[in-house]
Amino acid sequence: MANPPLPPSAFKGEGMTSPRARDRLVARLKEEGIRDPRVLEAIREVPRHHFIDQAxxxxxxxxTALPIGHGQTISQPWVVARMSEALLEFGTPQKVLEIGTGSGYQAAILARLVPQVFTVERIEELLRQARRRFRQLGLANIRSRHDDGKLGWAEEAPFDAIILTAAGDAIPSRLLDxxxxxxxxxxxxxxPSSQTLIRIHGDGQGGFEQEELCAVSxxxxxxGIG
Structure with a gap:
């Protein structure tokens, strides 16, 4: 079942935040290789300007990536789209765990694509702001938690898909579990100087296949939590 439409207020904007500006972004993402029409429509629908400072x-x-405070960023739209596309390639997951809520933008995109999103953020102030944005946009299928993302959300496991929006030297074993x-x-x-976006796909028998997708930052x- 398709997720309900965003409220009309989500589409308000003028000049550089207008629907036309969103259409230009979607056209550029298509030119740069994003193919999944569901992902492109989610990028068009979700108002990215709601997830950053008015300035x-x-x-x-x-x-491009933009600062959101606390040493964090809202990811480049192409990266958000590519990661979302990579999650959907084997079918639509019913439950997705996101590690690193940040501004809430990636979670909002996922909420347009899958039935349930669970997101964990270690910085309380960022999570508070993200929760307000989710309420304003009527994204009722997102559940959020203030916690150490490396611990995941064991009470809600297993997850059909997990996405990390921060880079470590390896995937925490608790998340794979x-x-x-x-x-x-x-x-x-x-x-920090050399990162690769990877995708791990379970084989259904306890093993994993891993592939490299692209260079990222x-x-x-x-x-811990803050």
């Missing part, structure tokens, strides 16, 4: 609204629909046997995990892995995956 940056004029840059909301540029294909919470992935369904045939689930998909997409994450950046590597050092993310903030570090940190433990």
């Amino acid at each position: 940056l609204h004029a840059r909301a629909y540029e294909n 919470q992935l369904a046997p045939d689930g998909v995990l997409v994450a950046p892995v590597g050092s 993310f903030v570090p995956l940190l433990g």
